[in-house]
Amino acid sequence: MIEEVFRVNLPVEEQLTLKRNRFSPIDRDAAGQKRISIVTGIHGDEIEGQYVCFLLAKWLNENPDKIHGIIDIYPAMNPMGVDSITRGFPFYDVDLNRVFPGSTTDFLPAQVANGIVQAVKGSDYAIDIHASNIFLKELPQVRISRSNADELVPLAKKIGIDFIWVHDAVTVLESTFSHTMNTLGTKTLVVEMGVGMRITKAYGQNLSEGILNMMSQVGIINRPLTPQGKTSISTLNSQVHFINSPSAGVFIPSLEHNVIVSKGEKLGEIINPLLGEVKDVLLSPCDGLLFTIREYPVVYEGSLIARILEDRKEI
Numbered sequence: 257m258i259e260e261v262f263r264v265n266l267p268v269e270e271q272l273t274l275k276r277n278r279f280s281p282i283d284r285d286a287a288g289q290k291r292i293s294i295v296t297g298i299h300g301d302e303i304e305g306q307y308v309c310f311l312l313a314k315w316l317n318e319n320p321d322k323i324h325g326i327i328d329i330y331p332a333m334n335p336m337g338v339d340s341i342t343r344g345f346p347f348y349d350v351d352l353n354r355v356f357p358g359s360t361t362d363f364l365p366a367q368v369a370n371g372i373v374q375a376v377k378g379s380d381y382a383i384d385i386h387a388s389n390i391f392l393k394e395l396p397q398v399r400i401s402r403s404n405a406d407e408l409v410p411l412a413k414k415i416g417i418d419f420i421w422v423h424d425a426v427t428v429l430e431s432t433f434s435h436t437m438n439t440l441g442t443k444t445l446v447v448e449m450g451v452g453m454r455i456t457k458a459y460g461q462n463l464s465e466g467i468l469n470m471m472s473q474v475g476i477i478n479r480p481l482t483p484q485g486k487t488s489i490s491t492l493n494s495q496v497h498f499i500n501s502p503s504a505g506v507f508i509p510s511l512e513h514n515v516i517v518s519k520g521e522k523l524g525e526i527i528n529p530l531l532g533e534v535k536d537v538l539l540s541p542c543d544g545l546l547f548t549i550r551e552y553p554v555v556y557e558g559s560l561i562a563r564i565l566e567d568r569k570e571i
């Protein structure tokens with residue numbers, strides 16, 4: 257059922273609305289059943305989650321008798337951003353994922369953030385799907401701050417995602433959707449995958465299968481589990497290496513991402529198109545999993561080129 261969860265008037269007789277598609281059991285009382293919210297589009301230029309929402313809604317449309325709990329799908333939390341291919345909140349030049357929990361009396365982005373929180377509040381689980389940005393391509397991964405690891409890693413494992421990155425929380429994360437919802441008691445996972453402004457079909461298919469598996473394991477749907485690939489996890493002992501460009505130029509990768517690299521292996525080159533010269537050759541500092549790679553070729557000194565998980569552990 258399509259429900260409107262937030263509405264605000266815009267200046268010229270138009271309206272900004274947030275919508276969700278709610279799936280409920282057809283053969284039992286929804287009261288007391290578990291509820292999950294699938295959220296995406298907080299960053300308007302991240303489109304990978306649209307395909308996941310589509311695949312989940314399609315499966316749920318086709319299998320109404322398998323639904324035991326409540327599944328809410330929110331494809332566009334920053335609808336004006338999605339419509340205008342804008343990462344932030346249009347006109348305000350603000351990152352919507354930095355104004356949570358929001359407020360009813362603050363500027364428009366904060367009102368939208370508050371509307372999202374009020375709509376999702378009370379869910380047992382939430383999955384917030386992001387798609388990196390236009391510069392970096394990411395292996396599908398769940399990012400969890402260390403303070404929430406005990407609670408969220410077991411849930412992330414149920415999704416069977418490629419990589420779980422447990423990292424140290426930084427203050428700025430406190431203004432995110434996920435931090436707000438975790439504080440309010442909704443176990444919320446942040447997924448990063450693919451690249452901005454694009455859809456990577458295989459990633460969307462894998463993640464939607466993983467979410468269906470997870471929903472099955474917590475009793476929201478009834479479906480046999482499908483096999484998933486192995487999950488790598490960062491631990492306290494495993495280090496994530498950041499490889500930054502030593503110079504400005506154009507990055508030409510030597511590898512696809514999602515590969516195991518060896519220490520000293522060539523990741524790519526920074527070239528100078530005017531002079532026809534290779535300015536720098538980038539080598540892997542360690543053995544590990546290449547889970548992030550530069551997608552947008554133009555780089556400046558210090559631009560992030562790759563991230564590699566050393567000493568990866570499989571679970």
Ligand SMILES: [Zn+2]
Nearest residue numbers: 299302386387
């Ligand atoms: Zn994002």
